[in-house]
Amino acid sequence: MTDTVAPADRPGYVPPIFGDTPEGTHVWQRVPYNPDDYGPVTDFATDFDHSDPAYNPNAPTVWKELRDAKCPVAHSDRYGGMWVPITHDTVREIAYDTQHFTSRSVVVGVGRPGDLSLPAPIGGAPPITSDPPFHAMARRLLLPAFAPKVIEPWEPKVRELCVSLLDQLGELSAGESIIDAAQQYAQHIPVSVIRQMLGFPEQDEALFRHFVHETLERINEEPGSRTGMDELGQYIFAQIQEHRENPRDDLTSYLMGVQIEGIEMSDEIVGGMVILLLIAGIDTTWSAIGSSLWHLAQHPEDHQRIIDDPDVMTFALEEFLRAYAPVTMARLVAEDHDFHGCPMKKDDWVLLPFPAANRDPHAFEDPDKFIVDRQENRHAAFGLGIHRCIGSNLARLELKVAIEEFVKRFPRFELAGDVRWSTGQIRGPRELPVRILDIAG
Amino acid sequence: MLLRLDAEKCQGHNRCYALAPELFDVDELGQSVLLVEGDVPEELQAKARLAVSNCPEHAISILED
Numbered sequence: 001m002t003d004t005v006a007p008a009d010r011p012g013y014v015p016p017i018f019g020d021t022p023e024g025t026h027v028w029q030r031v032p033y034n035p036d037d038y039g040p041v042t043d044f045a046t047d048f049d050h051s052d053p054a055y056n057p058n059a060p061t062v063w064k065e066l067r068d069a070k071c072p073v074a075h076s077d078r079y080g081g082m083w084v085p086i087t088h089d090t091v092r093e094i095a096y097d098t099q100h101f102t103s104r105s106v107v108v109g110v111g112r113p114g115d116l117s118l119p120a121p122i123g124g125a126p127p128i129t130s131d132p133p134f135h136a137m138a139r140r141l142l143l144p145a146f147a148p149k150v151i152e153p154w155e156p157k158v159r160e161l162c163v164s165l166l167d168q169l170g171e172l173s174a175g176e177s178i179i180d181a182a183q184q185y186a187q188h189i190p191v192s193v194i195r196q197m198l199g200f201p202e203q204d205e206a207l208f209r210h211f212v213h214e215t216l217e218r219i220n221e222e223p224g225s226r227t228g229m230d231e232l233g234q235y236i237f238a239q240i241q242e243h244r245e246n247p248r249d250d251l252t253s254y255l256m257g258v259q260i261e262g263i264e265m266s267d268e269i270v271g272g273m274v275i276l277l278l279i280a281g282i283d284t285t286w287s288a289i290g291s292s293l294w295h296l297a298q299h300p301e302d303h304q305r306i307i308d309d310p311d312v313m314t315f316a317l318e319e320f321l322r323a324y325a326p327v328t329m330a331r332l333v334a335e336d337h338d339f340h341g342c343p344m345k346k347d348d349w350v351l352l353p354f355p356a357a358n359r360d361p362h363a364f365e366d367p368d369k370f371i372v373d374r375q376e377n378r379h380a381a382f383g384l385g386i387h388r389c390i391g392s393n394l395a396r397l398e399l400k401v402a403i404e405e406f407v408k409r410f411p412r413f414e415l416a417g418d419v420r421w422s423t424g425q426i427r428g429p430r431e432l433p434v435r436i437l438d439i440a441g
Numbered sequence: 442m443l444l445r446l447d448a449e450k451c452q453g454h455n456r457c458y459a460l461a462p463e464l465f466d467v468d469e470l471g472q473s474v475l476l477v478e479g480d481v482p483e484e485l486q487a488k489a490r491l492a493v494s495n496c497p498e499h500a501i502s503i504l505e506d
Contacts, residue, residue, distance in 0.1 A: 140470065147471040148455050314459065318495070376494040384497060388452040393471065396455075 029112050031080030035220040038078055045069060048076040048084045050108070050328065050351060051220060056421040060368060063356040073342050079108050082349040083333075083342055086356045088363035088380070090340070094331065094350060095384040100339075101331035101350055102131050103387060107425060108330045108349045110220060125276035126269060128387060135386060141258050142273065142390050145197075145251055151393040154193070158398055161192055162405035174439050178416045181297075181406070182290040182432035189402050190285035193394065194278060199250030200239055207235065212282045217424050236271045236278075251277065277391070284326050285395045287428020288381075289402045291324035295370060296407065297415045297434050302372045306407055315373045317400050322379035323370050325355035328425040329383060354380040355427060412437035442481040443504040444489055446473055450500035460495060461488035473500070 041052040044062050049055065055062060066074055066086045074084040085091045094101050104123050105113050113124065123129025127138035144150065165185050172179070179185070191205045200208075211232040239252060247253045255270045265273075296303045305312055329352040333344045344350075357380045359367040364377070382389035389395065416435035422428055444464065453471035457464070463485055466474040481489050493501045 143453070143470040147453075147469055148458060148467050149469075318456075375491065378495060378497045378499070380497055382454060382497075385452065388454060392453075393455055 031110055031112055033078055033080045033110055035078075035110065045071045045074050046076070047078070048074040048082065048351075049078050050084075050353075050425060051423050053423060056423060056427045057419075059353075059355065059427060060359055063353070063359055064368070067360070073340065075342070079110065079349050080112075080347070081345060082108060082351060083339070083344060084351045084353065086353065086360075088357040088360040091352055091354060091357040091380065092384050094339075095329075095352060095380075095387070098132055098135075098386065100334055100337055100344075102334045103129055103135075104131070104332055105129065106330050107216060108351060112332065112347065122269065123272070125272045125279070127273075127390075128276050128280065129272070132386070137260050138269075138273070139386075139390065141255065141260070142277075145254065146390050146393055148393045151397055154394070155397060155401065157196070158189070158193060158401045159405060161189060162402055165189070166405060166409045172436050172439055175435070175437055177436045178433050179436060180431055181293045181413075181434050182286070182429045185406065186289035186293065186402065186432070187282075187286045189289060189398050190282045190395075193398060194281045197251050198239075198274060198277060199243065199248055199252050204235075208278060208282060211235070212279055215279050216283055216426055217422065232275060233271065236274050237267060239274070240267055240271060280389075281391045281394065283422070283426040283428070284389075285398050287326035287422065287426050288321065288324065288395065288399050290429040290432050291326065291427075292320040292399065292403055293406060293434070294415070294419060294429050294432055295320065295324065296403070297413055297432075299370065300412065300414075302370065303407055303412070305372050306403070307411060310404075312373050313400060313404065315375070315377070317396060317403075318377045318379060319370060319372060319374045320399065320403070321381035321396075322358045322364070322374070322377055324428070325358050325379065325381035326426050326428045327381070327383070327389070328353040328355060328427070329387070330425065351425070352383075354383055409440050410436050410438065411440060442486050442489060442506050443479070444475060444477065444481055444493075445502050445504050446475040447500045447502070448472065450498045451496075452498050452500075454497050456495045456497070457492035457501060461485070461492040464489055465492060 040054065041047050041049050045066055063086055072085065072087045072090050074086060076082045076084070085094055106128055122134050127135045127142065130138055165188055169179055169184060187209065191208050195202065195205055195208065214232065240256065243252045243256060252274060255265070255273055258265070306316055331350040331352060333346055333348040333350060336345050338344070357363065361367050382392040413434045413436050415433070417433040419429045420431035422430050451473045453473070455467060455471060457473050458467045464475070464477055464481065466476055468474055489503065493503055
């Protein structure tokens with residue numbers, strides 16, 4: 001933990017610029033931070049940057065070193081000031097404290113929501129960007145669509161999709177063929193499922209991956225240069241319009257028809273919710289599937305156990321989610337306050353690395369060991385508190401079926417080259433070459 | 442063994458329903474619902490403990506054992 005310097009006194013301080021998108025809208029406020037002033041991270045305790053290319057590949061080591069150095073909360077001057085709790089206790093405390101920490105923006109970047117973005121407590125993509133009391137109203141609308149008994153019936157469709165993706169890999173020869181399990185398999189599963197749930201055209205799936213990249217990975221680029229964000233907005237409003245003309249049984253039509261306290265939601269709020277559903281489920285689930293297959297490629301004993309004892313999946317699924325939780329969320333500090341000796345200032349960023357909490361030895365026995373049938377596992381992969389991932393039941397279903405079908409088709413596979421990891425808040429392999437050693441007949 | 446479910450703490454992680462559907466159901470919002478009133482039958486006590494030790498929000502507790 002370090003003392004912060006008031007932004008105006010920091011070297012290279014640039015006053016906030018409003019309206020720096022090409023259209024001059026005031027949606028984003030530039031934070032006083034120039035990425036070019038900073039090099040690669042040499043000390044994560046005082047100069048934390050989750051978008052450093054070395055972070056995601058080595059994150060568990062970074063967390064362990066910070067814990068061993070008795071640094072429960074790391075800091076960085078990057079992004080205009082950012083705090084990073086590392087322990088389960090500090091992550092949980094911040095996740096539960098919606099008074100001192102606002103969800104108005106949940107992705108750290110060089111821009112913060114500006115004066116013309118949807119104000120708190122609604123935010124641009126409700127309910128993930130919402131604070132109480134609006135949060136509960138928006139969330140209540142979405143919860144029934146993602147409840148366990150509504151998601152369960154999707155299993156045959158998800159299975160059919162996974163089998164079809166495996167079929168599309170073409171002719172493979174055992175011991176020779178190398179496939180990219182992230183690019184050719186994992187990434188397509190969540191895109192296709194959410195596309196079907198929202199009722200969007202199949203040919204737009206590649207576009208969604210582009211939007212996800214723009215939203216979650218290009219965080220060090222100027223807000224105005226991230227034109228994909230505008231394209232995403234325009235795309236969603238066109239889809240809402242199309243659904244208005246042709247209402248049907250899908251999530252988009254459902255959201256357009258529901259009311260909050262007797263009032264229909266504006267297109268802006270419906271659009272924000274649709275953007276959330278589209279963005280939040282894709283990279284995240286893709287990452288969880290990829291990381292799990294990455295693990296299995298290196299641990300044939302766990303792979304064999306899943307084949308021999310299919311019931312172990314109940315526990316294995318949660319252990320994949322614990323050990324390889326893909327999602328780090330973010331908050332903005334709502335008001336100046338002292339957090340366990342950290343002088344937090346209004347509008348400082350706070351990262352919420354749930355994956356780090358999942359590796360805390362005070363919360364989990366032997367946390368860096370993958371135990372396929374771990375019996376006690378209160379992991380926080382889907383967050384803690386009121387923002388628990390609304391798609392968790394769908395994510396679990398996709399992860400379970402994706403692993404089951406992959407190991408069924410390929411009873412043995414191994415890593416076959418360098419893995420490329422994502423950058424930013426969603427952690428998972430983006431290129432995952434595996435050699436197929438055995439193909440089910 | 443008596444179980445207590447704190448509905449205020451439950452955030453719908455759905456872990457108890459997945460591990461012990463004989464003891465927990467979920468409502469239309471995905472929130473947990475305790476199915477047993479009174480003593481947990483002996484054959485379900487191991488599952489009850491499993492539900493307790495996998496709730497991320499610590500919403501389930503054992504009152505008497």
